[in-house]
Amino acid sequence: MNHPAPPPTAPAQAEAFLAAAAALLGPRGLTSDPERMDAWLTDWRGRYTGRALALASPASTAEVAALVKLCGEHGVPIVPQGGNSGMAGGATPDASGSAIILSLRRMAAIRSLDAAAGQVVCEAGVVLQTLHEAAEAAQMRFPLTLGGKGSATIGGLISTNAGGTQVLRHGTMRAQVLGLEAVLADGSVLDLMTPLKKDNRGFDLKQLLIGSEGTLGIVTAACLRLLPATTGRATAWVGLNGIIEARTLLRQMERAMGDALEGFEVVPEHCLSAVLAHQPGARPPLDGRYAWNALIECVSPTQDSTALRDALEAALAAAFEDGLVADAVIAANDTQAEAFWALRDGISAAERALGPAMQHDISVPVEAMPEFILAATPQIEAAFPGTSVAAFGHLGDGNVHFHVLAPQGAVRGVWEESEGKAVSAQVYDLVTQWGGSISAEHGIGQMKVDALARLHDPAALAVMAAVKQALDPAGLLNPGKLLPLTPGA
Ligand SMILES: Cc1cc2nc3c(=O)[nH]c(=O)nc-3n(C[C@H](O)[C@H](O)[C@H](O)COP(=O)(O)OP(=O)(O)OC[C@H]3O[C@@H](n4cnc5c(N)ncnc54)[C@H](O)[C@@H]3O)c2cc1C
Numbered sequence: 001m002n003h004p005a006p007p008p009t010a011p012a013q014a015e016a017f018l019a020a021a022a023a024l025l026g027p028r029g030l031t032s033d034p035e036r037m038d039a040w041l042t043d044w045r046g047r048y049t050g051r052a053l054a055l056a057s058p059a060s061t062a063e064v065a066a067l068v069k070l071c072g073e074h075g076v077p078i079v080p081q082g083g084n085s086g087m088a089g090g091a092t093p094d095a096s097g098s099a100i101i102l103s104l105r106r107m108a109a110i111r112s113l114d115a116a117a118g119q120v121v122c123e124a125g126v127v128l129q130t131l132h133e134a135a136e137a138a139q140m141r142f143p144l145t146l147g148g149k150g151s152a153t154i155g156g157l158i159s160t161n162a163g164g165t166q167v168l169r170h171g172t173m174r175a176q177v178l179g180l181e182a183v184l185a186d187g188s189v190l191d192l193m194t195p196l197k198k199d200n201r202g203f204d205l206k207q208l209l210i211g212s213e214g215t216l217g218i219v220t221a222a223c224l225r226l227l228p229a230t231t232g233r234a235t236a237w238v239g240l241n242g243i244i245e246a247r248t249l250l251r252q253m254e255r256a257m258g259d260a261l262e263g264f265e266v267v268p269e270h271c272l273s274a275v276l277a278h279q280p281g282a283r284p285p286l287d288g289r290y291a292w293n294a295l296i297e298c299v300s301p302t303q304d305s306t307a308l309r310d311a312l313e314a315a316l317a318a319a320f321e322d323g324l325v326a327d328a329v330i331a332a333n334d335t336q337a338e339a340f341w342a343l344r345d346g347i348s349a350a351e352r353a354l355g356p357a358m359q360h361d362i363s364v365p366v367e368a369m370p371e372f373i374l375a376a377t378p379q380i381e382a383a384f385p386g387t388s389v390a391a392f393g394h395l396g397d398g399n400v401h402f403h404v405l406a407p408q409g410a411v412r413g414v415w416e417e418s419e420g421k422a423v424s425a426q427v428y429d430l431v432t433q434w435g436g437s438i439s440a441e442h443g444i445g446q447m448k449v450d451a452l453a454r455l456h457d458p459a460a461l462a463v464m465a466a467v468k469q470a471l472d473p474a475g476l477l478n479p480g481k482l483l484p485l486t487p488g489a
Contacts, residue, residue, distance in 0.1 A: 005485040006077045006098070006475050014053055014098075017074040021056060021100075024066055029106070031055050040084055040101055041092065044148070048089040048446060051097035052079070057106045061181060061189060061220040067102065068218060069187030077476045078102050080214035082156030083127065085148040087361070088445025090160065090213045090481050099479070102218060104155045111221065115140050118226045119178060119195055124155030124219045131224075140226040143170035147345055155219040160443040161211035165297070168396035169262040170227075172441075173210060179223030180206035184216075185472040195223045208467070213443050214478040216471045230299040234260075234308040235337035236316060239290035239327040243370040246294055249324045250366075250396055253296060256315035260308060263297035264396030271347045271392050278350035285340055286327050294395075295344050297337075347392055348401075356406040356413075357390075358420045360427045364436035366398035373400065376430045380404055384423055399440035402427060428455055444482045453484045 022030050031037065032054040042049040053076065058064045071078050077099035081091040093099040107123040110131070114120070115138040122131060128142075128149040135142045146152065146164035156162075158180070163172045170176070178195035192206045209217050240246050243266065250264050269291050276282050286293075300308055309330050319325040331337035351357055364372045377389040386407025393400045404423045406415045428438045432455045444452050453461065461483075468475075468483055479485055 006075055006479055013074055014076075017070065017076050018054060020070055020074075021054065021067060024070065025056060025058055025063060029057050029059060029063065037101070040081060040103065043089045043092045044085045044151075045087060045089075048092040050079075050093035050095055050099075052093045052099055052101045053097060055101045055103060057103045059106045061107075061183065064102070064104075064107075064183045064218055064220050065187045065189050068183050068185065071100065071476055072186060072474065075474065075476070076100055077479050078214075078218070079478055080104065080155070080159070080218050082125065082153030082159075083148070083151035085151040086156060086160055086445060087442035088160075088439070088447040090443055090445030090478070091156070092446070094480055104153060104218070104220070107220065108153075110134050113138055113140075113226070115226070118228075119223055120226055121179075121193070121221065121223045122154045123221050124153060124158075126154045128152050128154070128157060135226050136229065138226075139229045141229050142176070142224065143227050144173060144176055154222055154224070158210050158219050158222055159213050160441075163394070163397065163399070163441040165263045165265070165394070167394065167399075168264055169259065174207060176224050177206060177210055177222050178225055180209060180219065181221040182209050182217035182219050185474070185477050189220075190217065193221065193223055211443070213445065213482045215468060215482045216477065218477075228301040230301055232300045232303045232305040232308040233334065233337065234298045234305060234312040235331040235340055236294075236296045236312055237285035237329050237331075237340045237343075238294040238296060238316065238325055239286050239288060240266075240292040240294055241290075241324060241326050243292050243373055245324040246292055246395055247367070247370050248322075249294060249319050252319055252322070252324070253315060256318070257298050257311060260298040260300045260303070260311070261296070261396075262299050263295065263394075265295040265344050265393055266395040266400070267293045267295060267344055267347070267392050268390065269293070270388070271351070271390050272343060274350040274354060275343050275346040278353050279342065279346045282343060282346065283339070285329050285343070288327055290326055295340055297341075344392075347390070351390060351403060351405065354405060355408070356410050356415045356420065358404045358406075358416060358423050358427070360402040360404070360424065360431075360438075361399070361440050361442045362402050362427070362431045362436055362438060363397070363399040363440035364431060364434045366396070368434060368436075369395055369398050369400065372430075372434050372436070373402075376402070376427070376434075379430065380423065380426060383426060384419060386410075387423065394440075397440070398436075402431075424451070446481055449480070449482065449484055452482070 079093045104124040108125040111121040179193040390403045
């Protein structure tokens with residue numbers, strides 16, 4: 001199940017490697033200056049800090065391929081990195097200082113955009129926001145977005161199979177990738193860029209690389225799908241009669257709004273209160289307060305906003321008659337819609353201000369999520385007195401952020417390493433008992449390696465280890481991430 005840890009790089013070997021890498025990449029492509037590397041040695045959440053032999057920033061697929069080959073010859077481990085905005089410590093090297101960070105940020109070209117075909121070819125370092133802007137300029141849209149869009153790169157999004165707030169309608173990154181180019185551990189280039197709608201030549205290797213977190217290859221480019229830009233938008237904030245009713249409302253909205261339904265998020269009252277207290281200028285969307293709220297987003301590439309709002313209003317009126325909805329408001333314009341989303345997106349920051357918390361990005365089958373929340377919340381709060389659960393987010397995807405806030409007075413940085421670890425173990429046990437996943441969106445990185453090894457199906461882990469062994473026998477691609485290492489093997 002484990003794969004071998006790469007042998008430590010001896011100093012003389014490191015010197016020889018650095019000289020050869022510098023000759024290959026030139027001064028813009030390689031640095032071992034601690035100051036220039038510093039920002040890239042700690043993860044986004046500030047949980048992990050490592051050391052690196054060098055920061056390599058190749059400018060082309062050919063340079064990536066030559067560099068990976070060189071690393072193989074010198075036994076130098078590689079930690080691929082895009083925007084370093086991942087949530088699981090996957091892009092942070094370990095403390096040994098033997099690995100290089102291979103940054104894809106210089107490979108940031110949009111190679112081509114074909115609006116008629118609905119396709120864009122991007123290098124791995126293109127930032128998501130840049131892709132959105134390029135698509136918009138061509139009256140198109142890339143149907144995946146998330147809070148880290150100003151930093152997250154296409155390579156990182158593919159390697160973590162990122163989701164976001166439009167998965168309900170458009171799927172995760174897996175559904176957006178039509179073609180892929182990657183460099184394998186031996187330095188060969190896997191060219192799967194032709195966007196074939198039908199292709200039955202055996203295994204789908206691009207899907208194997210998607211979500212592999214840099215452990216099977218370095219993504220250098222991708223062909224992604226684009227959709228026509230939207231012409232109408234309707235956004236509602238809904239006070240619900242309960243979390244079970246949320247699921248029934250979701251199903252009614254799917255029937256009533258069809259393809260227009262793009263997002264269905266849930267927000268419990270205590271999360272809303274925290275945001276209202278923390279976010280300057282935030283206002284409650286409804287006069288009354290409800291234990292559970294839903295944020296519903298509908299868009300259309302053909303209908304205008306007035307028609308879409310009318311349809312959403314009629315659907316909500318029917319849900320009110322059915323006893324699902326206590327109150328609702330539809331945003332009058334984009335500014336109001338963005339204000340609703342700011343309440344949803346502000347939860348994590350508001351929660352941070354309340355004290356330490358353990359965050360769990362988990363999924364269970366969509367149909368089971370309300371019951372899971374209702375069962376797991378009192379179990380965790382009873383097992384760890386003083387804690388409180390905040391479950392919010394993508395109900396329509398069967399994925400909530402199941403956060404457990406520490407008891408009052410708990411010390412940040414201490415509680416997480418003591419009781420917090422036991423809390424997470426119990427949450428992951430519960431999720432597994434419910435047939436769910438301990439990582440719905442953010443990947444495994446270094447954060448959840450132990451939990452995955454403990455809880456995932458042994459047969460699935462054995463297949464993953466066999467694939468890793470076949471594609472990266474020396475274990476040089478992102479060691480210690482996703483799959484456990486065998487020390488000294
Ligand atoms: C504010 C905020 C909100 C977010 N919200 C969501 C959300 O709603 N849904 C969601 O799914 N995610 C969310 N994320 C996480 C998001 O998915 C990641 O930030 C993103 O996918 C990582 O992109 P990156 O370029 O920063 O990758 P990095 O953080 O640099 O790397 C992430 C992983 O991918 C590997 N990697 C990076 N580039 C490559 C490459 N070219 N080839 C091979 N491996 C590579 C790294 O080794 C690492 O294992 C959020 C992040 C932030 C900061």
